[in-house]
Amino acid sequence: MSSTTAVLDVRPLSRLFKALGDETRLRIVALLTHGELCVCHLEDALRIPQPTASRQLAVLRRAGVVECRRDGTWVYYRLARQLDAMAGSQLRTLVASFGKQRLLREDVARLQQAKGPGSCQ
Amino acid sequence: MSSTTAVLDVRPLSRLFKALGDETRLRIVALLTHGELCVCHLEDALRIPQPTASRQLAVLRRAGVVECRRDGTWVYYRLARQLDAMAGSQLRTLVASFGKQRLLREDVARLQQAKGPGSCQ
DNA sequence: TGCGTGCATTCGCATATTCGTATGTGGCGG
DNA sequence: CCGCCACATACGAATATGCGAATGCACGCA
Numbered sequence: 001m002s003s004t005t006a007v008l009d010v011r012p013l014s015r016l017f018k019a020l021g022d023e024t025r026l027r028i029v030a031l032l033t034h035g036e037l038c039v040c041h042l043e044d045a046l047r048i049p050q051p052t053a054s055r056q057l058a059v060l061r062r063a064g065v066v067e068c069r070r071d072g073t074w075v076y077y078r079l080a081r082q083l084d085a086m087a088g089s090q091l092r093t094l095v096a097s098f099g100k101q102r103l104l105r106e107d108v109a110r111l112q113q114a115k116g117p118g119s120c121q
Numbered sequence: 122m123s124s125t126t127a128v129l130d131v132r133p134l135s136r137l138f139k140a141l142g143d144e145t146r147l148r149i150v151a152l153l154t155h156g157e158l159c160v161c162h163l164e165d166a167l168r169i170p171q172p173t174a175s176r177q178l179a180v181l182r183r184a185g186v187v188e189c190r191r192d193g194t195w196v197y198y199r200l201a202r203q204l205d206a207m208a209g210s211q212l213r214t215l216v217a218s219f220g221k222q223r224l225l226r227e228d229v230a231r232l233q234q235a236k237g238p239g240s241c242q
Numbered sequence: 243t244g245c246g247t248g249c250a251t252t253c254g255c256a257t258a259t260t261c262g263t264a265t266g267t268g269g270c271g272g
Numbered sequence: 273c274c275g276c277c278a279c280a281t282a283c284g285a286a287t288a289t290g291c292g293a294a295t296g297c298a299c300g301c302a
Contacts, residue, residue: 008225010147013215018142022290026131026138039249052291054250059289073248073299086218093214097207104129120248143260160279173261175280180259194269194278241278 012084016091019063024048025056029079032066033098034108036078040120045111065091074120133205137212140184145169146177150200153187154219155229157199161241166232186212195241 020026027046031037037045043053057077060066064087067080079095082088098104141147148167152158158166164174178198181187185208188201200216203209219225 008148008151008219008222010144010151014142014144014147017138017147021135021139021142023131023135026135027129030129030131049292050249051251051293054248055291058250070249070298075249086215089214089218090211093210094207097210098129101129170262171279172263172281175278176260179280191269191279196279 012087013090015063016065016082016084016087019060019065020094022056022059024052025060028053028056028060028077029065029094030098030101030104031108032077032079033095034105035112036069036076037108037112038071038074038076038120040074041111042077045107133208134211136184137186137203137205137208140181140186141215143177143180145173146181149174149177149181149198150186150215151219151222151225152229153198153200154216155226156233157190157197158229158233159192159195159197159241161195162232163198166228 020029024046028042031042031045039050039053039057042048042057043050046053057066057068060077061068064080064082066077068075068077070076079091082091141150145167149163152163152166160171160174160178163169163178164171167174178187178189181198182189185201185203187198189196189198191197200212203212
């Protein structure tokens with residue numbers, strides 16, 4: 001009856017957008033679009049200091065955008081599967097857009113092979 | 122050669138996400154998904170004070186998310202066509218998601234007919 | 243057990259965002 | 273011309289967000 005009741009919960013979506021509304025975080029997501037990366041890779045690729053990388057990754061993690069996996073000394077980040085349907089649609093659209101950026105793809109490939117296949121040693 | 126050069130300009134996209142990263146603004150966009158509305162409609166539907174509506178609409182306008190048209194005393198807002206390709210994709214995905222929300226559609230329809238067909242008189 | 247490395251967190255400060263309140267502006271009617 | 277209406281904008285206070293610098297923590301290794 002009343003249109004004041006939340007007929008649509010926009011909170012998951014607004015949380016996603018808030019996390020993506022920062023250039024550094026968006027560049028991180030762009031890189032992760034092409035596969036998982038560890039923090040040192042992101043620092044190198046984006047030329048950002050280590051605490052910045054770590055902090056922005058924490059923001060993305062708290063927003064459910066990324067998740068991480070520890071492998072010995074290194075921590076690998078990847079995009080997380082979205083629980084909210086609309087958030088999932090938006091992130092899939094974003095991944096599709098970034099996937100079309102050839103230069104970005106090449107950047108990531110160069111980055112990964114420069115660091116050796118699959119690790120940071 | 123250097124991967125520091127901005128291989129991908131994320132600024133238009135981050136501007137869009139920053140604008141959408143607020144619950145009130147996202148609810149406004151959700152309503153505008155179904156057609157243009159004047160400010161007083163938005164105030165009523167969202168139960169927000171007038172300066173809040175006006176301010177958030179200004180934020181959306183400066184971010185290029187919405188545009189407005191003056192009709193006498195009233196100002197009608199609608200979603201704006203996106204210049205940036207990736208921003209356009211995101212907004213289209215959002216519109217598609219919101220369009221599937223039946224309750225929201227009904228809310229808007231009720232709102233518009235309660236206010237009379239096409240104006241605020 | 244001590245040290246180095248990769249990553250996370252804390253602190254302090256500068257800047258940005260949000261909201262309520264008050265005020266300004268433009269258009270219409272009397 | 274005056275007053276009303278819809279809407280926009282200018283404050284000021286509270287809160288949030290950003291970064292650099294420093295510190296903490298976990299893991300691997302000698």
